Amino acid sequence: MVTVTERSARNSRRTATVALAALATAAAAVAAALSGPALAQDKTAEEIAKYRQMLAEGNPAELWEAAGEEMWKKPAGPKNASLEQCDLGKGPGVTKGAYAELPRYFADAGKVMDLEQRLAYCRVTLQGLTKEEATKNPFSSAGKPSEIERLAAFVTGESRGVKMNVQLKHAEEKRVYALGQKMFYYRGGAYDFACATCHAVDGQRIRLQDLPNLMTEKGAQAAYTTWPAYRVSQGEVRTMQHRLYDCLRQQRFPEPAYGSDVITALTMFLAKNANGGTYDGPNMKR
Template sequence: MRKNRLYRVLGLALLGFALGVALTQGQQELDPYKEAERQRELFRQTAGILPGELYAAQGEELFHAKRGPKQVSLEACDFGLGPGKLEGALTQLPRYFADTKRVEDLETRIVSCMVRLQGFKPEEVKRDEVKALVAYVASKSSEMPINVVPRTSQEIAMYNLGRELWYHRAGDRDMNCAICHEAYAGRKVRLSPVRSPRQGLSNEWPAYRFEADKLYTLQDRIAFCYESVGIHPPDYYSEPYIALSMYMLAEATRGKNRFTEMPGFTR
């Protein structure tokens, strides 16, 4: 029932999006933040709810449902603050977890809990369900300060790997993350402002991207960057995503950034 409602409301919301596109055609240049806010309000007026909120509602249902071969919920999953405690959990991820003996970001932690607690095989975990669960858990950290500080040897090693990947040039275009997000920080690329990690590059994810009409997690956003420079992205939940997330969010912490409204709404 919830899924059908999701589709019905998203269908109505897309009408609002189409209207917004029609209203903005012919303009030479749009401020992406103002345009995102306008599209956000169109969704509110048309459907009375934002797509990100619908994904979070779907994630809440999945979180509390008894599922998998073991027929248990995810309420016993510990995101770093204790089993089932979600308020502010996103603010301190990635981090090292003793039960898995690895550093995990939010997405990887959700998958490991689905496997260990619910009994799913890794290949049975559905990407769309992980994204909905990300939206729900993230919704409990809206507007909170980012607080990712590598302390353990494992976290420091992951941060160092993330920094190495950030500056590593690769692909046919010989690109790295820093070429865009440091050399062009404060400027615009395809109308969108470019930010460095300390300026809050990673503080709006997960977010619904109205141009793509789907929810993006931070791993989705990193994959998009890989594809944009002609590099095949790694497999989801793999170490490069965790390492880059650790590096960006630790730098965002140094810049005293907060998460935006979670899930966000962006271009």
């Protein structure tokens, strides 16, 4: 069995090799960007695609997955219990394919939950943590690793290769989906932006980044099925909660509370639109 330490050493060697190749690719992309507007855009997109392909061959997210699996199985909290009886929607302890069906309605909680809300719920009910303890430090920063990000990496990795299949069978699921749709088109903040401003039109770009049209099947599937992801620029695995938090921050919206129902609603809307796509996370992003 490969330990976390062994995986770390293996990935360190991979990452060093990949980093050198990535630098060369980045230089090529910059050179292309300076060679002329029309040609540069196509060439830069091509080089960025090569860059992502090379990085994917040594994705450090494997370390987060391994650490998350250890946390899932390790007894913790006042009740000294593991999370192996946590029901993610497919029965206590079943992780395979669970993320591909989230968010969903949970009768025991009486509400629709996304993965991170559900993990916090299980940490409270099974391990005896307070809500504040269960959601402490949801996003990693320098010297402060996040337990939630590691747990999320493990659980999402268990759905790799599974088709997205988010349902709207319960009345609450339908209500939350409708709320998420409203949130997607809601304009606000200092820039009077909505999610749809950037993600409901074909061919949008910001700097060197293509912006997927999340209202198309192809765009929704390509975007949603690759999060969570290891962010090369941040050196951390970032979850869907973080992705949406950061989007709202850039729109200059009020900061959403971690695990808030409005973020779950927006996630529900995006996840349902990605149905049929093959999940391929945790992935890797710039």
